[in-house]
Amino acid sequence: MVAEQFEGEVRSAQELEAHPPEYRTAISKIVVSHAVNELKGALTFDEPAIRLAPTPKFKWLVSRNTMEEFGHHILFARLADELHAPWKDKKPLTLFDFPVVDWVDFGVIKATVDIAELIELDDLVRCTYLPLRKVAKDTYPEEKFHVGLGREILTTLLEEDPGNRTRVNATLSRLFPEALDFFGAPHSKNNELFVRWGLKRRSNSDMRAEYVRQVREFVEKYSLTMPDIPAKYAAERSEA
Numbered sequence: 001m002v003a004e005q006f007e008g009e010v011r012s013a014q015e016l017e018a019h020p021p022e023y024r025t026a027i028s029k030i031v032v033s034h035a036v037n038e039l040k041g042a043l044t045f046d047e048p049a050i051r052l053a054p055t056p057k058f059k060w061l062v063s064r065n066t067m068e069e070f071g072h073h074i075l076f077a078r079l080a081d082e083l084h085a086p087w088k089d090k091k092p093l094t095l096f097d098f099p100v101v102d103w104v105d106f107g108v109i110k111a112t113v114d115i116a117e118l119i120e121l122d123d124l125v126r127c128t129y130l131p132l133r134k135v136a137k138d139t140y141p142e143e144k145f146h147v148g149l150g151r152e153i154l155t156t157l158l159e160e161d162p163g164n165r166t167r168v169n170a171t172l173s174r175l176f177p178e179a180l181d182f183f184g185a186p187h188s189k190n191n192e193l194f195v196r197w198g199l200k201r202r203s204n205s206d207m208r209a210e211y212v213r214q215v216r217e218f219v220e221k222y223s224l225t226m227p228d229i230p231a232k233y234a235a236e237r238s239e240a
């Protein structure tokens with residue numbers, strides 16, 4: 001796909017000066033996107049969910065999750081600031097406008113959307129810009145905890161009332177198409193740039209296909225209903 005790929009390692013924003021501006025631009029796009037989406041997600045999903053949590057134990061777990069999501073924003077925003085990349089006016093993904101109205105929604109979001117973040121981090125933990133690699137490694141176990149929290153919420157809901165299965169499936173079918181958009185357009189100039197500079201290893205389509213695989217695994221484990229893949233992505237899967 002890309003003929004030449006940067007294989008070096010860059011240890012700091014200062015060291016970046018020795019490289020073409022395109023590399024700095026590529027890193028900036030990634031860190032700005034994470035800075036704004038981590039903040040928006042923390043404000044929209046996580047902070048309100050502390051109130052929605054039905055027991056002290058879940059309030060405690062959601063509080064920890066919320067603290068970590070704000071922490072992720074701080075780490076990525078710090079990287080953006082070091083690169084002098086403005087992030088405050090950048091719009092978050094529409095995924096993060098998804099209205100959380102109840103505890104079921106929150107459980108489905110944590111169990112599935114945070115998988116998408118882990119798939120992104122799978123590439124960033126090996127990226128060529130070491131400050132970004134470090135943040136990816138530091139946030140990785142916390143995102144795993146968030147997915148586990150979502151699963152724990154759903155396990156409890158499904159045990160308490162089998163009728164909750166219908167509600168979980170309904171949220172999943174609304175959320176899934178939005179979550180697929182998280183990975184960006186199939187033929188993306190930005191993605192080519194990220195791969196060229198060794199920031200990401202995979203195409204958007206490959207990451208989306210991996211996401212579908214992991215959601216399907218989750219759906220089967222919990223005997224849920226796998227939502228349809230939107231037509232715009234159905235063809236992409238056979239290309240990937």
Ligand SMILES: [Fe+2]
Binds near residue numbers: 038139143
């Ligand atoms: Fe996060």
Ligand SMILES: [Fe+2]
Binds near residue numbers: 117143
């Ligand atoms: Fe998370």
